[in-house]
Amino acid sequence: MITPSFKAVADHALLVEFGTMVDDDVNRTAIALDKSLATASIEGVNEVIPGMVNLLVIFDPLKTGHMKVQSAVEQLLPVDQQASDSGREHLVNVCYEDPFGPDLEAVAKACGMSTDAVINAHSASRYRVSMYGFAPGFAYLSGVPDAIQVPRKNSAVRDIAAGSVLIAGPQCLTTTLIMPTGWSIIGRTDVQVITGKPERPFLYDVGDTVRFRRVAVDELKGDVG
Amino acid sequence: MTTSRIRISHAGPYVTFQDGGRPGHMRFGVPASGPMDCTSFTAANLAIGNDRDTTCIEVSMGGLSLECLSGGLTLSVVGGQFTVDHAEHSLQSGVVVTLEKGQILNIRPGASGNWCYLAFAGQLNASTWLGKSATHALSGFGGGILATGQELAVSNSRMMRQLDGPVAAFNTRSFGKHLRVVMGPQDQHFTSEAVKNFLGSEFTLSDAYDRMGVRLKGPKLALDGSLSIPSEPVLKGSVQVAGDGVPTVLLADHQTTGGYPKIATVISADLDDFAQMRPRQKFRFQAIEPKDAIMLARMRAIELRSYYETVSR
Numbered sequence: 001m002i003t004p005s006f007k008a009v010a011d012h013a014l015l016v017e018f019g020t021m022v023d024d025d026v027n028r029t030a031i032a033l034d035k036s037l038a039t040a041s042i043e044g045v046n047e048v049i050p051g052m053v054n055l056l057v058i059f060d061p062l063k064t065g066h067m068k069v070q071s072a073v074e075q076l077l078p079v080d081q082q083a084s085d086s087g088r089e090h091l092v093n094v095c096y097e098d099p100f101g102p103d104l105e106a107v108a109k110a111c112g113m114s115t116d117a118v119i120n121a122h123s124a125s126r127y128r129v130s131m132y133g134f135a136p137g138f139a140y141l142s143g144v145p146d147a148i149q150v151p152r153k154n155s156a157v158r159d160i161a162a163g164s165v166l167i168a169g170p171q172c173l174t175t176t177l178i179m180p181t182g183w184s185i186i187g188r189t190d191v192q193v194i195t196g197k198p199e200r201p202f203l204y205d206v207g208d209t210v211r212f213r214r215v216a217v218d219e220l221k222g223d224v225g
Numbered sequence: 226m227t228t229s230r231i232r233i234s235h236a237g238p239y240v241t242f243q244d245g246g247r248p249g250h251m252r253f254g255v256p257a258s259g260p261m262d263c264t265s266f267t268a269a270n271l272a273i274g275n276d277r278d279t280t281c282i283e284v285s286m287g288g289l290s291l292e293c294l295s296g297g298l299t300l301s302v303v304g305g306q307f308t309v310d311h312a313e314h315s316l317q318s319g320v321v322v323t324l325e326k327g328q329i330l331n332i333r334p335g336a337s338g339n340w341c342y343l344a345f346a347g348q349l350n351a352s353t354w355l356g357k358s359a360t361h362a363l364s365g366f367g368g369g370i371l372a373t374g375q376e377l378a379v380s381n382s383r384m385m386r387q388l389d390g391p392v393a394a395f396n397t398r399s400f401g402k403h404l405r406v407v408m409g410p411q412d413q414h415f416t417s418e419a420v421k422n423f424l425g426s427e428f429t430l431s432d433a434y435d436r437m438g439v440r441l442k443g444p445k446l447a448l449d450g451s452l453s454i455p456s457e458p459v460l461k462g463s464v465q466v467a468g469d470g471v472p473t474v475l476l477a478d479h480q481t482t483g484g485y486p487k488i489a490t491v492i493s494a495d496l497d498d499f500a501q502m503r504p505r506q507k508f509r510f511q512a513i514e515p516k517d518a519i520m521l522a523r524m525r526a527i528e529l530r531s532y533y534e535t536v537s538r
């Protein structure tokens with residue numbers, strides 16, 4: 001069991017922190033608490049945002065306060081890490097062909113393996129949606145195998161196409177907007193994380209599982225430019 | 226019911242459609258967006274009898290000019306001290322006027338303020354995302370960014386000349402030269418000198434200012450050792466400090482998470498006034514306790530309730 005620390009943020013939020021280093025167990029614990037908060041409906045709590053090692057609970061300062069929210073959160077502890085797994089799995093197409101993976105060779109070189117081995121390692125792994133961040137629909141997927149983990153680049157590359165498949169350290173990300181990025185670009189996907197469907201506007205919940213399927217360019221759906 | 230048609234003859238940069246914002250989606254990477262100055266936005270709607278979250282146009286320092294092509298309608302302009310030219314009169318924001326077919330309205334920056342809100346009596350048609358017209362400027366999702374030459378439609382538009390005249394300003398400026406913050410959540414990772422400088426020095430808003438945030442000029446705020454924190458949720462009002470020691474105050478279209486440490490977070494009661502401070506204006510931070518921040522939020526809510534009653538029509 002991991003005991004969190006609490007920190008008041010401004011007048012309307014409480015940071016609940018389970019650790020200070022990126023770690024699967026810590027993230028799972030944060031997600032498990034997120035799920036537990038979703039059903040607890042604590043008075044005055046408006047929104048809960050899971051992070052990598054913590055979660056931020058936003059509340060209405062006219063209705064409640066930091067201490068009250070902290071006590072209510074403490075009532076939900078300890079959480080069962082197993083509860084972080086939503087049981088939902090998504091199969092996502094990735095095309096690793098030219099020109100969609102401009103950094104594949106650099107990654108292969110840095111890891112001392114062939115580009116094909118990098119692709120196989122990436123597409124064989126099982127990923128967990130650990131959080132969303134940065135921009136709409138940017139889901140951070142944990143599970144890049146050790147053998148192909150590379151650090152972020154020193155400087156960002158501008159105007160990376162939507163649908164790019166990126167890796168940095170243990171994280172993988174598929175982009176939803178044209179964005180600058182310092183991550184390595186290894187492929188292109190047709191997945192629509194921003195679904196356009198009112199009943200489920202974002203494809204994943206934190207705690208979902210994502211698997212990738214290697215496809216040829218003509219198997220990608222829609223216009224992937 | 227009448228529909229009025231309006232042509233945008235000039236739209237400066239960062240002029241956007243905004244409603245009350247789309248809170249509740251930060252867990253999917255979506256900030257609430259919405260008005261930079263929510264108080265002025267709400268007053269603009271209430272002054273012409275609209276529901277308080279009705280879609281408005283947020284006008285930046287870039288200004289806005291428009292012409293009424295058909296119909297005719299009453300409108301309000303509230304926020305900062307912008308100059309409002311209408312029918313050969315030069316007025317100031319904090320005003321309700323009625324625009325007739327063929328008339329031109331011109332809004333340009335005046336003595337102070339970064340943002341003003343143009344509300345139309347009726348429903349301004351704008352595209353929505355996740356049910357809201359608030360524009361997320363980075364993606365353009367929501368109503369979007371206004372462009373010169375664009376035509377707008379306001380359905381159920383109303384002419385209510387009896388409302389023409391001034392709109393009272395919210396006169397309780399929440400902070401003087403001191404922007405109030407609650408320290409943290411990562412203040413403990415800064416050197417004691419950095420914390421001393423943060424609370425003891427003057428800061429200036431830089432020109433690096435947009436709906437995502439504003440970078441400040443002032444003493445560099447050094448971290449106690451190198452620190453990269455795991456990406457964590459951030460808020461409108463977070464004061465994050467990048468590796469170069471330069472603080473940025475995050476605003477309406479902020480990224481939802483970040484890996485930079487936050488030395489402090491601006492209290493919500495001070496954010497609307499802060500958004501009206503222009504680049505090159507100076508201020509100081511003042512640290513307060515979380516319980517005092519809550520008290521100030523409650524006081525502000527009481528003052529706003531009374532202000533909104535005063536301006537409501």
